[in-house]
Amino acid sequence: MRESRAIEIWVGLFVGMGIIALFFLAMQVSNLSDLNMDDKSYRITARFENAGSLKVKSPVTMAGVRIGRVSAIEFDKDTYEAVVEMRVDPAYDTLPIDTTANVLTAGLLGEQYIGLSPGGSEEYLKDGDEIELTQSAMVLEEVISRFLFNKAESGGEKSQGDAEGVDSDEARIQ
Amino acid sequence: MTGVFAEAEVLVSIRDLTFFRGARKIFDGVNMDIPRGKITAIMGPSGTGKTTLLKLIGGQLRPSSGSVSVDGRIVHKLRLGELYELRKRMGMLFQSGALLTDLSVFENVAFPLREHTKLPEPIIRNLVLMKLEAVGLRGARDLMPSQLSGGMARRVALARAIALDPLMIMYDEPFSGQDPISMGVLVQLIHDLNEGLGLTSIVVSHDVKETASIADYIYLISEGKVVGQGTPEQIERSDSPWVCQFMHGLADGPVPFHYPAGDYASDLLEFGKSRGRAAI
Amino acid sequence: MLRQVQKLGRTTLDGLQKLGRANLFLLHVLSGLPDILWRLWLLVAQVYSVGVLSILIVTISGMFVGMVLGLQGHYVLSEFGAEQSLGVMVAASLVRELGPVITALLFAGRAGSALTAEIGLMKATEQLSGMEMMAVDPVKRIIGPRFWAGIVSMPLLASLFSMIGVLGGYFVGVGLLGVDDGAFWSQMRAKIDFEEDILNGVIKSLVFGVVVTWIAVFEGYDSIPTSEGVSRATTRSVVYSAFAVLGWDFVLTALMFGED
Numbered sequence: 001m002r003e004s005r006a007i008e009i010w011v012g013l014f015v016g017m018g019i020i021a022l023f024f025l026a027m028q029v030s031n032l033s034d035l036n037m038d039d040k041s042y043r044i045t046a047r048f049e050n051a052g053s054l055k056v057k058s059p060v061t062m063a064g065v066r067i068g069r070v071s072a073i074e075f076d077k078d079t080y081e082a083v084v085e086m087r088v089d090p091a092y093d094t095l096p097i098d099t100t101a102n103v104l105t106a107g108l109l110g111e112q113y114i115g116l117s118p119g120g121s122e123e124y125l126k127d128g129d130e131i132e133l134t135q136s137a138m139v140l141e142e143v144i145s146r147f148l149f150n151k152a153e154s155g156g157e158k159s160q161g162d163a164e165g166v167d168s169d170e171a172r173i174q
Numbered sequence: 175m176t177g178v179f180a181e182a183e184v185l186v187s188i189r190d191l192t193f194f195r196g197a198r199k200i201f202d203g204v205n206m207d208i209p210r211g212k213i214t215a216i217m218g219p220s221g222t223g224k225t226t227l228l229k230l231i232g233g234q235l236r237p238s239s240g241s242v243s244v245d246g247r248i249v250h251k252l253r254l255g256e257l258y259e260l261r262k263r264m265g266m267l268f269q270s271g272a273l274l275t276d277l278s279v280f281e282n283v284a285f286p287l288r289e290h291t292k293l294p295e296p297i298i299r300n301l302v303l304m305k306l307e308a309v310g311l312r313g314a315r316d317l318m319p320s321q322l323s324g325g326m327a328r329r330v331a332l333a334r335a336i337a338l339d340p341l342m343i344m345y346d347e348p349f350s351g352q353d354p355i356s357m358g359v360l361v362q363l364i365h366d367l368n369e370g371l372g373l374t375s376i377v378v379s380h381d382v383k384e385t386a387s388i389a390d391y392i393y394l395i396s397e398g399k400v401v402g403q404g405t406p407e408q409i410e411r412s413d414s415p416w417v418c419q420f421m422h423g424l425a426d427g428p429v430p431f432h433y434p435a436g437d438y439a440s441d442l443l444e445f446g447k448s449r450g451r452a453a454i
Numbered sequence: 455m456l457r458q459v460q461k462l463g464r465t466t467l468d469g470l471q472k473l474g475r476a477n478l479f480l481l482h483v484l485s486g487l488p489d490i491l492w493r494l495w496l497l498v499a500q501v502y503s504v505g506v507l508s509i510l511i512v513t514i515s516g517m518f519v520g521m522v523l524g525l526q527g528h529y530v531l532s533e534f535g536a537e538q539s540l541g542v543m544v545a546a547s548l549v550r551e552l553g554p555v556i557t558a559l560l561f562a563g564r565a566g567s568a569l570t571a572e573i574g575l576m577k578a579t580e581q582l583s584g585m586e587m588m589a590v591d592p593v594k595r596i597i598g599p600r601f602w603a604g605i606v607s608m609p610l611l612a613s614l615f616s617m618i619g620v621l622g623g624y625f626v627g628v629g630l631l632g633v634d635d636g637a638f639w640s641q642m643r644a645k646i647d648f649e650e651d652i653l654n655g656v657i658k659s660l661v662f663g664v665v666v667t668w669i670a671v672f673e674g675y676d677s678i679p680t681s682e683g684v685s686r687a688t689t690r691s692v693v694y695s696a697f698a699v700l701g702w703d704f705v706l707t708a709l710m711f712g713e714d
Contacts, residue, residue, distance in 0.1 A: 004495070007502045014506045018610025021617035025549060025652050028620075028639065057647070232587050261589035272584030275576075289590050334588075 041068060041087035042127035046101040051082035052112045052137025054103060060086045062099075062116040067092045070114065086114065088125075096121040097129065103137035112137060185210045185342060185374045186231055190240035193223070193230065200226055202398040203240070208342075213368050213375040215389035217382065218396050219420070219429065224378040225269075227395075228344045231376070232264060233257045245341065262290055265335030265343040269350065271327035273319040279306070279330050280315040286337045305333040308370075309363060325356030332363060342374040343367070349381040357381075361388055382421055386410075394420060396429075476672050479593070483601050483671070486594030496599040497606075504565045504600065505607030509614065511560055516615035519556060520622025523547055527623070528631045537631075541638035542645045544623030545616075549646065549655045550711065553616035555703050558662035561608060562695035566670035569600055570691040573674025574684035582675075597671050604667025605660065612659035654710045661702055666695045 051073055060068035068088035076083050088095070098119025105112050116131075125131070186208035193201040200223040208214045216224055229235045230242050236250040243249060244260060252260060273282045283302045287293060293301070306312040309329040319327060328348060335343055345364065349357050365388045368375045379385045386392065386406045394402035394409070394417060402409060402417040409421060419427030435441070490497055527543045573596070576582050582592040620642075627633040646652070670691045677687035 004499075007499055010506045011498050011502045014501065014509060014607075015610060017509070018613055021610070021613035022652075022656070024617045025613060025620075026648055028643070234583065234586060258589040258591075261587055264587070266584070266587040268580050268584055270580055272580040274581055274585075275579070286588050286590075289588070289595075331584075 040090045042090060042093070043071070043085055043087055044095075044125050044127075044129050044131060045083055045085050046114070046131040046134050047076070047079070047081040047083055048101075048103060048134050048136045049081060050103075050136040050139065051084055052103045052105075052139070054084060054112050054114065054137070058111065059113045060088065060116065061113060062092070062095070062118065067116075084114070093124060095125040097123045097125055098133060099125065099131055100133040100135060101131045102135040105138065179207050179209045183209045185245060186376070187243045188231075188240070189243075191230065191237050191242060192239045193226065193235070194238045195223075195226070199398055201237075204395070204398070204400055206393055206400065206403075208374065208376055209391065210374050211368075211372055212390035213364065213377060213388050215377045215379065215385045215392045217378075217380055217385060217392060217394055217420070220380060222395050222397070224380075224395065225346050228266065228346055228376070228378055231344065232261065232266060262286075262338055263341045265338075265340040267328065267331050267335050267343060267345045267348060269347045271319075271324075271331040273322075273327055273331055273334070275319050277319075278315070279311065279317050279319070279322070282319070282330060283334045283337055286334065290338060301337065302333075305337055306330075308336070308367065309333045310359070323356075325352050325359065328356075328360065329363065332367075336367065336371065336373075339371070340373070342376065345375065345377045345379070347379055348377065349379055349384050357384055364388060382423065386421075396420075472676070475676060476668070479672050479675065480668060482593050483598055486591070486598040487602070489594050490598050490602055496595075497602055500599040500603035501606055504569070504603045505610060508561060508565050508607070508611055511564055512557055512611045512615050513618050515556060515560055516553075516618035517622040519552055519615075520544060520548065520619030520624075521626045523552075523619065524623035524626030524631070528627055528633065537627075537633050538637035539641050540623070540627045540633045541640075541642035544627070545620050545642045545646050546651065548616040548619040548623075549651050551703070551707070553612045553619065554655050554658040554662055555699060557612040557615045557659065558608065558666055558699040559696055561604075561611060561663075562666045562670070562692050562699065565604065565607075566666050566695050567688045567692050569604070569667070569670040570674040570677070570688045571684060573597065573600075573671060574677040574679070574687050577675065577677060578679035578681070578684055580679075593675075597675060601667050601671050604670070605663040608663025608666070609656050609659040612655065612662075616655065650710075654706075657710075658703065658706050661706060662699050665698045665702060669695045669698060 054070055054073060056070055056073060058070040059066045060070060068086050070084055071087045072085040074083045074085075075081075084101075095116065096119040098121045100117045100119065102115045102117065103112055104115040119133070184207045186206075188204055188206040188208075191201050191204040192199070204227075206216075216227060218224060226235065230237055231244065231249065233249045233252065241248050241250075244264070247256075247260065249257070249260070273279075274285065277285065280302055283305055284298055287298045287301060291298075303312055303315070306315055309332050311326060311329055311333065314322070314326065314330075319330075322330065332343075348360050348364065352360065361384050364375060364377065367373060377385055377389065386409070389406055391405055392403065392409050393400055396416065402412055402414055404412070409417060412418065412421075416428040418424070419429060425431055523544045524540065527540050527547075528537055531537050531540055531543065573582075576592075576596065582596070585592040585595065624638060628635050628638050673687040673691035673694070674684075677683045
């Protein structure tokens with residue numbers, strides 16, 4: 001039984017180390033520390049024509065600083081819109097009610113997130129409010145076709161007589 | 175042959191025991207009575223299933239038919255809890271001692287006490303020391319099993335077997351492979367313990383001289399049947415040729431010297447003929 | 455030809471029988487949980503023998519695996535200009551897969567084989583039988599603590615492995631290859647989810663713990679009590695554990711990380 005104390009100490013150390021490792025992984029490696037805002041955070045919703053590739057837990061930022069996360073994404077079958085619910089850190093309670101919500105992409109082909117741009121109103125968003133001004137996700141194909149269309153238009157204005165060019169450009173776009 | 179002992183005298187009663195291991199018939203209608211308070215020897219050639227018999231008495235194996243009862247209760251009909259209770263009153267000494275290798279001698283003997291009783295440490299300590307003293311190994315209490323000789327290991331196992339003051343002890347080949355001195359020690363111990371503690375002892379062995387010197391009654395088993403029984407004097411005087419061969423260690427008799435083989439002369443000639451060509 | 459078929463049939467039947475025995479055995483072991491709870495010392499002693507003594511191999515392997523991940527990861531990611539994501543790569547690989555799986559395989563080799571050999575040897579020297587005759591159930595007394603010790607130790611060891619691995623990757627990536635310190639950790643924090651990645655990794659290691667320990671302990675208990683039988687059982691326990699761990703890894707990964 002003399003060895004028993006040594007054994008108990010080692011086992012205690014082992015279990016302790018294991019728990020520390022788990023803790024390390026939870027805190028340093030994962031996003032656990034960031035998730036704890038759920039209970040005190042306040043909800044705001046926004047409607048988009050196209051929610052793009054937004055996912056639950058996607059970040060919500062303002063001025064590039066993450067102030068919250070997407071908590072739910074639903075589809076409104078009457079208005080055919082995407083209804084995105086967000087939870088914002090209670091420390092950031094000065095969002096004007098005319099804030100715009102944009103669906104932006106991180107990097108060129110990265111994941112999508114919601115970027116909030118402040119309006120000028122003196123009234124602030126509270127729990128349960130909805131953001132009126134929204135900008136839907138950018139769909140790559142639409143952007144390209146719009147770009148080409150604009151190019152074609154400006155090309156047509158400069159050289160009025162070049163109707164063939166415009167026609168042929170338009171034809172190419174279709 | 176039953177009815178040699180009066181019913182009240184009998185501790186273990188075996189009736190019409192038949193046991194198969196796979197397709198082999200190990201026991202064929204065996205009848206035995208083990209009397210209380212005496213040393214009963216079960217002897218026979220190697221491989222007759224003597225260890226199996228002990229396992230049947232201890233409930234580790236179930237008979238194919240027939241019954242084994244200990245102290246009036248049929249062993250294989252007991253529920254697990256009752257069987258465990260019965261086993262606490264039985265001690266068993268295995269051929270190898272079967273000591274737990276990671277525990278010291280003291281811990282080994284204390285094991286049954288710790289597992290089955292709630293006695294406080296000081297009492298356990300004294301009990302263990304008393305048991306070890308009885309087998310003469312009190313001074314070896316802190317050794318590990320790997321440091322013990324075969325004979326000493328068996329004595330420790332014996333101390334462990336009597337730790338709970340059982341009704342009976344079963345000895346599985348206690349004398350095999352021992353030098354004359356250890357053998358003498360064990361013989362003495364078995365006899366003294368039986369007398370001193372009022373135990374019933376069943377000794378399974380094929381060491382004729384040693385066993386016969388302490389046994390009160392002997393059963394001889396061969397080929398799954400009881401081929402002889404009686405007190406040592408009765409066995410000595412027996413006129414059965416098999417009993418005679420066994421008890422006196424004769425090389426040839428009912429158990430033949432030669433394994434069955436063909437004719438000797440033609441076997442030699444065969445050998446010469448077929449190899450002659452290959453050798454060239 | 456017919457004999458081959460016969461042999462196949464016999465092998466299958468033996469295999470099924472063994473599977474049945476293994477399951478009955480597991481139930482028997484599980485029924486002994488109350489006994490363990492009020493004799494915790496037995497469990498602690500086994501956690502030492504099975505867990506503490508595996509720490510060395512787990513941490514050293516974890517360190518090397520993490521360092522290699524750092525090296526290889528940097529090499530691959532730099533082709534896409536994404537070296538700053540090295541932290542995520544190392545952490546995700548370790549926490550989700552390599553931590554639980556490699557730890558389980560190491561555990562099977564070190565602790566599993568030791569358990570099989572120990573129990574097989576106890577069977578061969580009649581210690582298990584002796585215990586039965588002393589009215590002590592060897593499955594509850596000897597096997598039980600070892601079984602639960604394995605289950606308790608595995609997640610702890612896997613977490614250790616992952617942690618040391620991440621640090622190893624950090625040492626190589628940030629220390630040697632110039633990945634930005636802040637980027638390493640912040641990207642990792644942003645992308646590794648506690649529930650999805652860490653908890654799933656722990657669940658995996660628990661499942662592996664059950665599987666590896668069960669196999670190790672059963673092979674020992676079921677072994678033929680000769681020296682050859684025990685050595686064969688030990689080999690079998692390591693090999694079957696490896697198959698089982700990898701197979702279950704696939705199933706669990708598909709369940710956990712499949713498409714939403």
